[in-house]
Amino acid sequence: MQAAGSSAAGTAVKPAAQTAVVVGGGISGLLAARELARAGVRTTVLEASSAWGGCVGSHVVAGLTLDSGAESFATRSSAVADLAAELDLTGQIVAPEPGGAWVQLPDGPRELPRTGVLGIPANPWDPEVRRSLGLPGSLRASLDKLLPATLGTTADATSVSALVRARMGRRVLERLVAPVVGGVHSADPDVLDIDMVAPGLRAGIREHGSLAAAVAAQRRGGGATAALSPGAPPPGLQKAGSAVAGLRGGMHTLITALLAELRREGVTLLRGTKADTVERTAGGWRVSSVGTAHDAGLLVVAVEGPAAVGLLAGALPELTARRPEAGPDVSLVTLVVDLPQLDAAPRGTGVLVAPQSPGIQAKALTHATAKWEWLADKAGPGTHVVRLSYGRGDARHGARDRPEPRSDAELFEAALKDSTALLSVPITARDVVAWDVVRWGGALPFASLGHKRRVAEVRSICAADGTLAVVGGWLSGNGLAAIVADTPKQVRQLLS
Template sequence: MAQELHGTRPQNTALVIGGGVSGLLAARQLAQAGKKVTLVERESHLGGAVGAHQLAGLVLDSGAESFATRTTAVKDLLTELGLADRIVTPQPRGSWLYLPQGAFPSPSTGVLGIPGSFDDPAFKKILDRSGYRRAKLDMVLPRSAGTHAKTLGDLVRIRMGQQVLDRLVAPVVSGVHAVHPDQLEIATIAPGLLEGLKELGSLAAASARMRAASPAGTQIAGIEGGMNQLSEALVDELLRHRVRIVTGFDTIAVDRDPVTGAWTAIQRQPEYGEKSAMIHGELLVVATDAQTSIRLLGPHLPASSLPPITPGPEVALVSLVLDQPALDSAPRGTGLLVSEAVTTVRAKALTHATAKWDWVAEKAGEGRHLVRLSYGRGKEHDTSPLSELALHDDQLVTLALHDAGQLLGVPISKSQLVAADVVRWPSALPATAPGHRQRVAGFRSALEDLPGATAVGAWIAGTGLAAVTADTQAHIRSFAERKKPTASHKD
């Protein structure tokens, strides 16, 4: 498999390391620009967190099940891939919060759990009297209060108080992003909140304006049949463009030939007796997680440009197919987000997929339901041997059955379990700590001085398919148009 090209430059070629959605998009962009592309992925499957598994005869998403519609990036991509007619929106049943005080419908007037109206009946039920009075101080505080906050937690605490943070914002943020709001940089997750606060003088008003831009039921969409079809369509298009796809090889290092300027990926295939290979390319795109990207590109960059390696939180998704007609009424809407203060449940979120997506309900059939529970709140919570992530798969399924019954308020027993699967995503979500955005910008800037190489991925673009799609396409388009690398560069 090794392709020896010492002393000559592999003309008009590109090497992409990483076969997640970002890598697939990068390979597609380069192939469309006329490059001969080789894509390398260490796993046996492509698509990363946008993948599929089969459960009780159903082909379902094993990771991402939807995409944000705040931009048209994903919709435009799906249109290009011929999937536009399969875009679907979820049932507008709304989601719930699970707190130590019980289960409550989520307020529908704001974003990230931040209320957009203090008159929202759902909001009033969640807070006690003192918490409600403290929250309303947001309306009279100076508009400067909180404008210098770095984290979402600090901003909410200053403007609306601890109770809003604990009972509303923290469950939403930890359920979606697997981190506490105190670890979430505002500039990364929602810069519009600070802009709105400065302009409108109220965090509630800023939250309401952001919500108005994407009303209930319009913030996300999916694909009939599952988001996994996006990955399949991208792979099909790469094959049509004659992209060479190599799976099962782990990239140990990358090196740049000082004579030709070409890049070489040194790889190994542990499943077959540590078989090694070298693959070459005039251009190099690293589309992996942060740790791998820095490990590969770090030796070629100034040490000062390398951001600290902060592993993203591990996440485990437990999918349960249940025969329980009592769930037909969707007792908790499309699902729940769980407060960290809850001690009777270990899951951080539950999605009632058959209540959320019509196509899933139709495939499952009457009285049969799919629920997905998410585990893993961040590294500081999950390193102990007692963590739910340390459980074996069968133990985690047993825990998920208990948690599902508690959260949905419906008796669920093992006898009702038709099928189950556990999918684990190490470092599935990018780090979002304060300063992350600035450090990533410095890393990207340093890469501009490294001829013929760049990096893409969720850890650079931000959380979510919409962010990854927009960033990867724009960045690779610009990268492919740059001047070809020259051998005169001083490494």
């Protein structure tokens, strides 16, 4: 089947009135194609790699099909649950096991508070918070409710660290927020825009009077929203009180379902087809790849920020000044081990690592078989899946002197050493059944200070064009929930 609006041998045909090309076959690109196809637009998706889904991908380790990127989604928004319902996956939504996560601090491991946003506690006197902060830290954090609501909320842009330090103090920042921000965003809280990584939080301070109250309101609001949504997680998940959920079989099953629907809708899906250039034509847009030109009336660019701006700079030179910084390079090391000693889940579902913790290079560890019951059943007794994440991006906050491990061999050795330290169970090469390294080069969006303004400017330029949409985590914010909510909205605006 030939792609809509394309022809072989480097030639191109004039597009029909309702045709579109989507550049990028990650979750954003597939969602964009879905919205276009449902509106009756003949759509072609170009993906440079050999696999669909981007950061919501899969790989096989020791015969187990595992998530190679995202393995859960935030439940404060109903966006992913709604999508799952539309794809007949509601019955596959599962809560993680109730063991909870831990945080590795310089003075040892502590249970991570379960009622927070970005590690910011809703109650500084919760037992887990008190154990992590100590009495002086909880006292300082509790002053938040006495401070004016204007503190940290009036500037056009504020970093995560500036807001947390001003309202709750240094210990909350270093012992709770920095590990969470490093684990989730691979970035330093000194340079992250709070309005991008926790939208609505500063407005919540003005409304409720304190940062803790704003966090509590966000936690409550997410649950209420989910309860009213047709795609809401099942009651068991709501009762679990978890801020995240997953899909039985892995988050990559979402991509499988999306691809099946796109094929039913007649969308042309081209893997291994890199978009080399983008230019305007009399009828809309021409996207050229090796040997083929794809013409369409509408264009959706769904690749990471620097690449998106690079593709569009010739047609929209005003975007050049809005080029974002590249995201950090992240490496995920997956170990499948035969080690019954881990049956006890000594650190619950995993560990986030404070940057200043000595001797540990990983920024996070997920004990996947302790987190997901379905995976433990699939792996079998005594077999465990452990995933470690490397690559902190800008590590000025608690920076380390040692360089990050780079090669597969270095990462494997680091993973053995770090998992032993973090789980307090010796893990050696002899225990490893199989292992794999997955690298994400600049795939995580880097929401540096002022990024919200840059996003608004990019969106304004694209909207003024009328035939172009640019989507992805670098614009919507990091995380599946943000991407799933934002992408259809942007495409609907394009179609209108």
